[in-house]
Amino acid sequence: MSFLSKDxxxxxxxxxxxxYNVKTVTExxxxxxxxxxxxxxxxxxxxxxxxxxxIINVTDTKGxxxxxxxxxxxxxxxxxxxxxxxxxxxxxxxKTARTYETVQTNFDIALRxxxxxxxxxxxxxDRRILAMIYRRIGLDQLLIxxxxxxxxxxxxxxxxxxxxxxxxxxxxxxxxxxPENYIKAETGKKLQLGKGGDWNxxxxxxxxxLTLIPEENRTGNEMxxxxxxxxxxxxxxxxxxxxxxxxxxxxxxxxSKTYGGLPATTPxxxxxxxxxxxxxxxxxxxxxxxxxxxxxxxxxxxxxxxxYQSQNECYxxxxxDAAAAVNYEDIEFxxxxxxxxDQGGGSEQGGSTGEQGA
Numbered sequence: 001m002s003f004l005s006k007d008x009x010x011x012x013x014x015x016x017x018x019x020y021n022v023k024t025v026t027e028x029x030x031x032x033x034x035x036x037x038x039x040x041x042x043x044x045x046x047x048x049x050x051x052x053x054x055i056i057n058v059t060d061t062k063g064x065x066x067x068x069x070x071x072x073x074x075x076x077x078x079x080x081x082x083x084x085x086x087x088x089x090x091x092x093x094x095k096t097a098r099t100y101e102t103v104q105t106n107f108d109i110a111l112r113x114x115x116x117x118x119x120x121x122x123x124x125x126d127r128r129i130l131a132m133i134y135r136r137i138g139l140d141q142l143l144i145x146x147x148x149x150x151x152x153x154x155x156x157x158x159x160x161x162x163x164x165x166x167x168x169x170x171x172x173x174x175x176x177x178x179p180e181n182y183i184k185a186e187t188g189k190k191l192q193l194g195k196g197g198d199w200n201x202x203x204x205x206x207x208x209x210l211t212l213i214p215e216e217n218r219t220g221n222e223m224x225x226x227x228x229x230x231x232x233x234x235x236x237x238x239x240x241x242x243x244x245x246x247x248x249x250x251x252x253x254x255x256s257k258t259y260g261g262l263p264a265t266t267p268x269x270x271x272x273x274x275x276x277x278x279x280x281x282x283x284x285x286x287x288x289x290x291x292x293x294x295x296x297x298x299x300x301x302x303x304x305x306x307x308y309q310s311q312n313e314c315y316x317x318x319x320x321d322a323a324a325a326v327n328y329e330d331i332e333f334x335x336x337x338x339x340x341x342d343q344g345g346g347s348e349q350g351g352s353t354g355e356q357g358a
Contacts, residue, residue, distance in 0.1 A: 003113045004120060005125065006298070008120050009116065009298060012129070016296060025294065033289060040287060042134050047135065047139065048268070049142065049268055050268075053280055053285060057289050059288070059289050073216050100314040102288045105166060106308070107137045107140060109306070110304045110307075111306075133309075139269055142267065145315050146270055147169055148163065151168060152166075167315055173315065173316055173320070174317055177320055178320035178323070181320065181321070181323060183208075183327060191331050192333075193230070193332070194335065202230060202234045203259050205259075206259040208260075209276070210222065212277075213324055214321060217319060219279045221279040221280075223262060224265075225265060225278070227266065227271050228272050260277075277325070278322060282317055283317060285314070288311070288312035288313075292309070294307075294309045
């Protein structure tokens with residue numbers, strides 16, 4: 001297979017080498033600050049929901065969780081006229097220190113000659129290639145955040161297609177370290193959504209999750225993160241009754257942007273049966289400075305170009321008290337008409353890669 005855009009690709013390599021102030025990008029090189037920050041930002045900007053997540057650059061492999069907002073109240077008053085009294089500053093943050101630990105994550109991608117050659121006619125050839133790479137990295141970060149349950153030395157994409165073994169994700173952090181805010185079904189049972197079930201509708205479920213977050217820990221920016229299958233189920237109930245009434249369909253389109261009094265969204269890669277309530281900024285990705293490495297090569301033996309990138313990462317929830325979720329694997333739907341249940345693939349199949357307002 002011929003590489004029709006080889007000249008364009010080599011020009012791209014030369015341009016990148018000059019940008020990073022290295023002799024060549026065909027050999028692995030360290031991306032120095034501020035170029036590393038710019039690269040991390042480019043990945044974050046490629047996905048709408050990822051822009052709401054807190055990306056934190058840290059210098060050490062291990063350290064204390066960074067608190068980005070004051071999760072407790074600080075207002076008060078002290079009668080300082082008394083000799084034995086003085087004002088005391090309120091310490092914010094969790095009483096029990098929590099830590100992060102970054103581990104190397106490889107984001108390596110191969111693009112066939114035929115794919116990159118399709119863009120040779122465009123003046124922004126290199127931008128299109130890099131945009132594809134950055135978006136895939138961003139989507140993978142969200143997959144890890146939602147589905148990550150372990151941190152294997154040798155990951156297996158076949159047995160863990162949703163990157164469950166790459167790193168510990170946000171939902172796992174909540175389940176492990178704040179189980180009272182993570183609703184699971186009893187052994188051998190399911191959590192039923194629908195009339196007569198655990199929750200009659202999504203509004204009830206979303207509001208119950210909100211009540212698990214103490215008022216003093218709320219930022220006012222909480223959102224309902226909801227999976228596509230649950231949104232489809234919820235809308236299906238309305239359309240079954242009002243599907244032929246245009247005015248009612250329009251009203252539902254507006255109402256479905258909020259659940260339990262909170263704005264709602266379906267993040268990229270979020271579990272189809274998942275529901276979580278939190279301020280998206282409460283979700284954190286730690287990236288160690290100096291750990292970002294990169295390489296871009298032409299591999300004619302495989303008729304493809306290859307981009308290698310690695311960085312040390314960790315996924316944490318900043319304030320566990322300010323997040324609540326339901327175990328997406330336990331959800332099943334109750335039919336309003338028959339009273340029967342539909343588990344609907346509540347296991348880890350098919351986290352959607354699109355994202356929209358719910």
